[in-house]
Amino acid sequence: MGSLLHVDEVTVVFGGNRALDGAGLRAERGAVTGLIGPNGAGKSTLFDVISGLRKPTTGRVLLDGRDITRLNPSRRAKRGLARTFQRLELFGRLSVRDNLLVAAELGPKRRRAATVVADIIDRLELHAVADATTDTLPTGLARQVEVARAIAARPALLLLDEPAAGQDHTETARFGALLRALADDGTAVLLVEHDMDLVMNVCDEVFVLDLGKVIASGPPSVIRTDETVLAAYLGEV
Ligand code: ADP
Ligand code: MG
16 A cells, blocks of 8 residues: 655646645545645646646656656556546536446456446446436536546546535435545545535545645544634635
8 A cells, every 4th residue: 555646846837826836745545535725725726737637837746656747648547547627527418328438448458348337327326317418417416427437447546626516415425435435445536625524524634725735634633623724724614
């Protein structure tokens, strides 16, 4: 075991503003790691840097000890990285099942893609919508499908950007159980989320970002009472 993902001193400058300012974190295999912080803190930008959509001005991203800072997103996907987007990025004209199949075909070839997809449809209880095109789905359900698609690639590192937004209480609880199960299977899960009950219940470790810097990290019990975190973020949630 050990850290699968190391983000080291990453800075991203947008037109003179530092969206990220020397930010670093780690995500371990078999664990759910939370990334929280106020709107505009840099969470989605950090996901862009980790997934290869944005090159950092300075800093490094290591996956399984290898420097992947210069690899493009598809090469990173081949090395086991998958993500979801805060704004949804499904293939709207394709059915739920076909969205999942596209991802499953890209994953490891150990199992048939159709079998992998059938399992995920079972696990996320998506039978009723499996043949619907995704552009007809309400947002909450579309988010579940986006998570399902990321899982279909059977990633070693799964990045989730506000996956519980638009979910009701029951869906969120089921989702938390799913994240635990993925971690128990050995996946490293990195979760950006504003639902603090979900974050505090499901995460093993939490990193707090504010104005592009990591201002605290530790287990949920410590983060919940950290004075700096309360002042910057949790006091408002
Ligand atoms: P979060 O996901 O934590 O809400 P973001 O990573 O989306 O934060 O944004 C961090 C900062 O970077 C914000 O100040 C935002 O306005 C800025 N930003 C994000 N994307 C861009 C972009 N493409 N161009 C310029 N500024 C951006
Ligand atoms: Mg964001």
